[in-house]
Structures are given as C-alpha cells and as structure tokens.
Amino acid sequence: MSISIENMTKSFGGTAVLRGIDLTVESGELVALLGPSGSGKTTLLKIIAGLEWPNSGGLQVNGQDWLGLAAQARRIGFVFQHYALFPHMTVRDNIAFGLTVRPRAERPGKAVIAAKVDELLHFLQIGHLGERYPAQLSGGQRQRVALGRALAIEPTVLLLDEPFGALDAAVRRDLRAWLRRVHEETGSTTIFVTHDQEEAFELADRVVVMGEGKIEQIGNADQIHDHPASPFVARFMGATVELPVMLHAGRAEASGLDASRLPRRALPDGAATLFLRPADITPIADPSGRWEVSRCTSNGAILRLELSDGSQTIPVDLPRRAPEAKGLEQGTRVLLRPEAAAIFPGPRAAQMQAQPIEFPRKEKSL
Amino acid sequence: MSVTALSHAPGQSRAVPRLLIALAFGLTAIFVIAPLAFIFWRAFAEGWGTYVANIADPMTLHAIGLTSLVAVIVVPLNVAFGLAAAWAIARFRFPGRKLLMTMIEIPFSISPIIAGICYLLLYGRQGLLGPWLAAHDLKIMFALPGIILVTMFVTAPFVAREVLPLMQAQGSEQEEAAVTLGARGWQVFSRVTLPNIRWALLYGAVLATARAVGEFGGVSVVSGAIRGQTNTLPLQIELMFNDLNTTGAFAAASTLTVIALVVLIVKAALESRR
Numbered sequence: 001m002s003i004s005i006e007n008m009t010k011s012f013g014g015t016a017v018l019r020g021i022d023l024t025v026e027s028g029e030l031v032a033l034l035g036p037s038g039s040g041k042t043t044l045l046k047i048i049a050g051l052e053w054p055n056s057g058g059l060q061v062n063g064q065d066w067l068g069l070a071a072q073a074r075r076i077g078f079v080f081q082h083y084a085l086f087p088h089m090t091v092r093d094n095i096a097f098g099l100t101v102r103p104r105a106e107r108p109g110k111a112v113i114a115a116k117v118d119e120l121l122h123f124l125q126i127g128h129l130g131e132r133y134p135a136q137l138s139g140g141q142r143q144r145v146a147l148g149r150a151l152a153i154e155p156t157v158l159l160l161d162e163p164f165g166a167l168d169a170a171v172r173r174d175l176r177a178w179l180r181r182v183h184e185e186t187g188s189t190t191i192f193v194t195h196d197q198e199e200a201f202e203l204a205d206r207v208v209v210m211g212e213g214k215i216e217q218i219g220n221a222d223q224i225h226d227h228p229a230s231p232f233v234a235r236f237m238g239a240t241v242e243l244p245v246m247l248h249a250g251r252a253e254a255s256g257l258d259a260s261r262l263p264r265r266a267l268p269d270g271a272a273t274l275f276l277r278p279a280d281i282t283p284i285a286d287p288s289g290r291w292e293v294s295r296c297t298s299n300g301a302i303l304r305l306e307l308s309d310g311s312q313t314i315p316v317d318l319p320r321r322a323p324e325a326k327g328l329e330q331g332t333r334v335l336l337r338p339e340a341a342a343i344f345p346g347p348r349a350a351q352m353q354a355q356p357i358e359f360p361r362k363e364k365s366l
Numbered sequence: 367m368s369v370t371a372l373s374h375a376p377g378q379s380r381a382v383p384r385l386l387i388a389l390a391f392g393l394t395a396i397f398v399i400a401p402l403a404f405i406f407w408r409a410f411a412e413g414w415g416t417y418v419a420n421i422a423d424p425m426t427l428h429a430i431g432l433t434s435l436v437a438v439i440v441v442p443l444n445v446a447f448g449l450a451a452a453w454a455i456a457r458f459r460f461p462g463r464k465l466l467m468t469m470i471e472i473p474f475s476i477s478p479i480i481a482g483i484c485y486l487l488l489y490g491r492q493g494l495l496g497p498w499l500a501a502h503d504l505k506i507m508f509a510l511p512g513i514i515l516v517t518m519f520v521t522a523p524f525v526a527r528e529v530l531p532l533m534q535a536q537g538s539e540q541e542e543a544a545v546t547l548g549a550r551g552w553q554v555f556s557r558v559t560l561p562n563i564r565w566a567l568l569y570g571a572v573l574a575t576a577r578a579v580g581e582f583g584g585v586s587v588v589s590g591a592i593r594g595q596t597n598t599l600p601l602q603i604e605l606m607f608n609d610l611n612t613t614g615a616f617a618a619a620s621t622l623t624v625i626a627l628v629v630l631i632v633k634a635a636l637e638s639r640r
Contacts, residue, residue, distance in 0.1 A: 051542050071545045078546040084539035088561040098547035101557070153547060 001062050001156045001189045002027045003048065008057030010043055010213075017043045018054065019213040027062075030183050030190045032200035035210035036236065041193045044210075045159050048191065049078045061156065074157075077150030077188070081162040083142045085134040091145050092117050092130045098153035120148045123182075140171040147179075151186065158183070160192035164199060176203055197237070209233050226340070231275060234342045239275035241314045243336075244347060247272045256290025256309060258337040267345060275342040279317040282324050283307065283334035293332045307334065405623050408616035420617035428594050429602035430621060435510075436598065437578040440517045444574050445567065448525025453559075455526075456533035457541075470526050473519055481519045482587025485512060508590030513598065516584035521574040528570035529563050536562055569636045576629040580622065 003025040010018040017040045025031050033041040046052040048059065050071030059066045066074060085094050092114075099113045108116070121127045124144040134142055143163065150158065163179065164172040180203055183190045194200050200207045201221035209217045209224060216236075217229035228234035245252040250264035252274055283291070283305065294313065295306035303325050305316040316336075318325055328334070410417055420426065454460075455467055473481070487493050489506040499506060506512045540562065544554045560567075582600040589596040591605065599622055606615040 049546055051546070072548045072550060074546075075548070076546055078543065080539050080543060082539065084543040086540060086544075086558055086561075097544070097549075097557075101544070101547065101549040101553045149543075149547065 003157065003189060003191075004058070004060045005044075005048075006058040006060075008044070008047065008054045008059065010040070010047065010052065010054045017213050018047075018057075021057070021213075021215060023208060023215060023218075025189060025191060027189055028187055030180070030203065030205045031192075032204035032207045033191065033193045033210055034195070034197060034200040034207050035216075036195055038212070039210040040213040041210045042161055045161055045191065045193050048157065049076050049159050050074050051078075075153060075155055077147075077153065077155030077158045079143075079146045079150050079158075079160040079163055081165050083134070083146040083166075085142060085145055085149070087134050090131050090133055091121070091126070091137070091148075094134070094145055095120055095148045095152050097149060116152060120152055123151075123185075124148045138171075139167045140175060143167065143175060147182065151182075155188060158186070158188045158190040160190070162194055163192055164196075165194070172199070179203065209236065211236065228275070228342050231273070231342075231344050234275040234344075238277045239280075239342060241276040241278060241281065243274040243276065243312075243314075245272050245274050245343070246270070247343075247345070252341075252343055256335055258284060258335050261337060261339050262341055262343075265343065267343070270345065271347045272343050272345045273347065274338065275344070276338050277340075278304075278315040280338060280340045281314075281316045282318060282322075282337045282339060283316055283328065284324060284337050285327060285332055286335045287333055289333040289335045291334050291336060293328055293330055293334065296328060296330050303328065307336070402623060405616055405619050408613065409620040411616075412613055416613060417617050417620075420614045421621065423614065425593050425597065426599075426602055426606075426614070426618050429597050429599045429618070432510075432513075432597065433579055433599040436513055436517050437575055439514055440521060440578045441571055441575050443518060444521050445525050445571050447522065448527075448529060448570060448574075449567070451526045452530040452533050455530055457538055467530075470523050473522050478516070478520045478581060478584030479587060482516050482584035485515055485519075485584075485588050489515075507588055508592065508596060510596070512588035513585050513596065516588050517578050517581050520581050520584055521577045524574040524577065525567065525570035528566045528573070532563050532566045533559075565636055565639045569633065572629055572632050572636065576626060579625050 003023075005021055005023045008018055008021040009016070021040075021044060033044060035041045043052055047054050048066075050066070050069065053067070061074075086097065089097070095117045096113050099108055099116065102108075117130070118127075121130055124147065126141060126144050126148070129137065129141060129145070134145065137145065147160075147163075160179075164175055167175065176199060192203070201224075206218060206220065207224060208215055209229075211230075211232040216233045217224055219227075224233060225237055228237055228239070243254060243257065245254040245257065245259075247253070247265075247267050247269050249269070250267055252259045252262060252272065254274075257274075283293070291307040291309050291314075293305050294308040297304050298320055301320060302317050303320045305318070305328065307314050307316055409420075421430075451466065451470055455463055486507060489495055489499060489512065491500065491507070493507075506515070540558050541554050544558045549557065580600060581598075582604070585598055586601055586604075589598065589601060591597050591601045593602075593605065597605065599618060603615050603618045603622070606612075606618060
C-alpha cells in the first residue's frame with residue numbers, strides 16, 4: 001500500500017503543528033519519522049490513522065482518498081506508545097478484539113478467530129501468555145501483544161508511535177531486530193515515530209527528519225549524518241558547536257581555526273556559520289591559540305574538554321590516546337582543527353532558513 | 367553484639383500513636399456507634415411484635431415505597447447524566463468546559479433546603495412558571511415530580527465526581543485503539559470504556575442511592591409531607607417523632623439505617639475492587 005501525503009497542514013488552536021507536509025511512502029517500505037518532541041511527527045501518524053484530521057492537504061493510499069474514510073474503515077494497525085492494551089481482557093481477547101467487533105456478516109467464526117490468535121501468539125513468540133492479563137506482563141511482552149492486536153486485522157498499513165520508548169535499552173535492541181523481521185514477513189507498509197536517531201537509522205529503509213511541523217530532510221543514516229540539509233538537522237544530529245566564520249574563496253576562516261581539513265565549497269564570500277560535532281574537533285596545542293582549555297575530564301577512553309575563547313565555551317571530545325591529546329590540561333592554549341563540518345551561509349541568527357551545503361565527514365581514529 | 371528488633375525509632379515514645387488511636391476509636395464510638403445502636407435498641411424496646419406493627423403501619427409502608435420509587439427513578443437518571451457529563455468533560459475540549467465542571471459540584475456546596483426553595487419559587491403555584499403549569503394541569507410541587515427533581519439535584523454530582531477523575535487519568539488511548547481496530551461508537555463504549563469505569567460508576571451509584579434515600583431538607587420543602595401521598599421515609603420519621611410516637615419513629619429509622627449499612631458494605635466491597 002503506497003501512501004501519498006500532499007501539502008498537509010494542521011493546527012491546534014492557534015498553534016501550527018504541521019506546516020505543509022509532502023511525503024510518499026512506497027508499498028512495503030519501512031519509514032521512520034524522526035524528530036524532537038513538538039515536531040508534529042505523532043500528529044502526522046494520527047492523521048494517517050484517522051484519529052486526527054488535517055486542516056488542509058491530501059492523504060491517498062493506493063490512490064484512494066483516505067480523508068473521506070473513518071478510522072474504522074481504514075484497516076490500519078496502530079501501536080500506541082504506551083500500548084493501550086485493554087486491561088480487563090486477556091492477551092487472547094486483546095488480540096482477537098479487532099475481529100470480534102466486525103459486523104456480524106463479516107465476522108469470522110469463533111474457531112477461525114481462535115486459530116488466528118494462536119497463529120499470532122506463536123508468531124510473536126508469546127504463545128504461553130494467552131490467558132494472562134496485561135498487568136501481568138513485562139513491557140516487552142505488552143509491546144508484542146499490542147503489535148499482535150494490530151496485526152490481527154491484517155492491516156493495510158502498520159503505524160507505530162514511539163514503539164520502544166517505554167522499554168529499557170536491552171529489550172529495545174532485541175525488539176528492534178524482531179520488528180524488522182515482522183515487517184519483512186508481513187510485507188506491510190510500516191511507518192513509525194521516534195525521537196531516537198539510532199533506532200530510526202537502524203530500523204528504517206528511509207528516515208524522515210521532522211522539525212517544527214516541516215520535513216527537514218529525507219534520507220538514510222549516512223546522508224543525514226554527513227550532509228544535513230539544514231541547521232536544524234545539523235543540530236539535531238549532534239552538531240551542537242556553532243562557530244561564526246567568514247568565507248573567502250570557499251574556505252571558512254576565523255581566528256583560532258585551522259580549516260585545512262575542510263574542502264573548499266562553491267559559496268559566496270561573507271559571513272557563515274560552521275556546525276561541528278564535539279568529536280569532530282581536534283584541538284592543536286599552540287601557545288598563541290585563541291582557545292584555552294577551561295576544563296578537562298576523562299572517562300578513560302574519551303577526554304571531554306571545555307574550550308573557551310572568552311566569549312564562547314564549546315565542548316570537544318577526543319580519544320585519550322590520540323597524539324593530539326598529549327599534554328592537554330587546564331590552561332593549555334589551542335587551535336581548533338575541524339575534521340568534518342557543515343557550513344551554512346549567514347550569521348548565526350539567520351540560520352533557520354539557510355540552504356544546505358555540506359562537507360564530507362572525515363574518519364577520525366577512535 | 368545483641369540484636370534488638372526495632373519497630374519504631376529509638377527514643378520515640380509509643381504513647382502518642384496509642385493515644386491518637388484510642389481517641390479515634392473513642393470518638394467513633396460516641397458519635398457513630400452509640401447513636402446507631404440506640405436506634406435499634408429503641409426500635410426493639412417494645413419487642414418484635416411492636417416493631418413489625420410499626421413498620422407495617424400503612425403510612426410507614428407507603429413512605430418506604432415512595433422513597434424506594436424516588437431512588438429507583440433518580441439513580442438511573444443520575445448515572446446517565448453523570449456518565450454523559452464525565453464523558454463530555456474528559457474527552458472533549460469545548461467552551462464552558464471548566465464552567466460545567468464547577469456547575470456539577472454546586473449541589474455539594476449548596477444546602478439542599480435552598481434547592482427546595484428555588485424549585486418552590488420556580489414551579490410553585492405562586493412561582494414563576496406556576497400559572498403556566500396550572501394552565502396545563504401539571505402538578506410539580508407537593509407531588510412526586512417535585513420530590514424527584516430535588517433529589518436529582520442533591521445527588522447529581524456523585525456519579526460524575528467518581529467517574530470523571532478516572533476517565534481523565536486513563537485518557538482516550540484505549541478508545542482510540544478500539545477505533546483503529548474497527549470498533550463502532552457503541553462497541554467502544556460497551557467493550558472498552560464501560561468495563562474500565564464500572565467500579566467507579568457503581569460506587570458513585572451506591573453513594574447517590576444512599577443520598578437519595580436519606581435526603582430530608584430539600585424534599586421537606588417541596589413534598590408538603592402529605593401522609594400516605596408525598597411523605598418520604600425521612601419525613602415520615604420526623605412526623606412520627608413530632609407525634610411523640612418515638613418507638614414508631616425509631617422503627618422507621620431502623621429501616622433507613624439498615625439501608626445505609628447495606629450501602630456501606632457494598633461501598634467497602636467496591637472500594638477494594640477499584
């Protein structure tokens with residue numbers, strides 16, 4: 001089932017939550033909507049499910065207009081962040097729910113429903129839990145039941161809201177691989193919402209990065225990591241250090257900055273901003289350097305430095321055994337040598353609508 | 367080294383908690399147990415025969431019947447109203463929502479007698495709607511409809527107050543899940559919403575029943591206390607008491623007390639299920 005969303009907008013009260021979303025999801029694709037809270041990703045998911053309605057825009061699934069269709073008629077499988085299992089029903093009854101509420105004429109017989117539930121319990125590896133109630137299950141088991149309940153109606157589209165948000169790290173990793181398998185075996189078109197980059201990149205075919213009601217970038221992990229399309233994506237992907245620079249002949253220049261590792265870019269001369277990850281900055285000891293180490297802590301493998309130039313303090317991470325780390329201590333003066341960076345024209349204040357220009361990321365020995 | 371079992375912090379006296387517990391029991395005995403015991407003692411003071419005769423008094427029987435009728439009409443109406451109000455407030459955002467929440471609580475803070483007088487001024491013969499009601503031969507005051515109206519007023523908040531916090535705490539995700547699975551409105555309500563709130567709903571209904579049966583102040587204004595016609599059980603008790611028929615009054619009171627005790631037991635049972 002291919003999904004096509006056109007110019008969709010939605011506001012709650014006076015607050016715009018979606019500001020013109022265009023997105024196409026191919027049949028059988030697994031897509032992640034990635035963004036911080038408030039980016040509108042869950043609202044978009046709920047609109048696809050029919051639990052919210054947009055102010056304007058189009059939603060077509062396999063060419064059929066879904067905005068004219070009630071949620072009940074869409075046959076979607078929706079998995080809620082907190083599972084929303086029915087606490088007064090056993091696992092079996094929870095999974096069977098979608099089949100038992102069908103109009104009498106379409107409702108499968110009791111034996112057929114029981115067989116379907118058995119099949120799902122087995123498929124989801126929770127065969128022994130059928131008679132339990134949700135309160136008697138662990139988080140990971142509840143997640144499986146929630147997915148089983150959604151899969152029972154053989155959904156056209158599977159939608160998951162922060163599917164692993166409420167689980168601890170080890171369970172999360174297990175379930176991720178397992179969900180990927182479920183997706184491949186059922187062949188359904190799947191969209192899930194997450195704020196966890198690792199989760200999005202590991203699981204999805206394509207990742208849609210959302211910020212403040214807009215799609216900022218669509219791509220895979222490497223594309224988004226190395227070539228952020230906007231300052232928003234750069235920041236979201238961890239480039240938290242922003243340095244004001246001047247561009248001359250395509251090269252970034254600033255006092256105390258050694259930009260020799262960054263390739264030249266075809267950009268007009270003038271003010272620009274460099275976006276850097278703390279781990280992509282190498283401090284080079286230099287007695288006349290503009291930056292001074294104001295703090296230095298170690299976790300054994302990584303040195304975390306705070307560098308200050310009097311007006312700005314930035315974090316820098318480097319491997320403790322790297323040659324550059326030798327002799328660094330509080331008070332050492334250094335130059336900054338970025339190994340990879342994104343650069344967007346304009347001073348920092350103007351960075352919200354900047355055009356994308358990227359630098360290839362250089363590998364750094366860790 | 368010796369090991370001492372400590373159930374309280376060293377140096378802290380056990381006298382204070384013991385004193386407080388004794389005080390609590392003592393006050394309960396004086397203010398609750400003693401009067402209740404006294405009711406039954408007085409009701410049976412002249413033996414079983416008199417007791418049964420007192421209860422079987424046609425006027426008392428009629429009062430018991432009327433009070434039961436009022437409860438049977440009022441409680442289901444208030445369950446419906448409470449559910450509808452709680453549903454609307456918990457699930458939707460609309461102008462006047464906060465106001466509605468406050469309005470539902472008004473009967474808690476207003477003396478029932480004021481409600482009675484308001485109804486009298488509105489629906490009574492000299493009241494605002496009096497002439498219109500008289501012209502259409504509708505009798506509300508000093509008749510069953512008036513008693514029901516006032517009883518509905520005083521019991522209105524119970525169900526909504528019990529159900530609303532639960533519905534707010536649970537949110538609407540389960541209902542949304544049911545909708546995505548294909549359930550229609552009625553199926554969502556009967557198979558997901560209702561089972562989740564059933565104990566709170568029943569608890570509210572039990573409290574409303576107790577209040578409906580025991581209501582005195584508001585009803586005394588609007589019923590006119592016509593014996594054998596509009597006299598509810600609490601009013602009948604007062605009349606008998608004023609007639610110096612104390613044994614009769616206590617016998618009638620004992621039936622009301624039994625109802626209250628049954629309600630209390632049901633309430634305790636429900637509380638443990640919630």
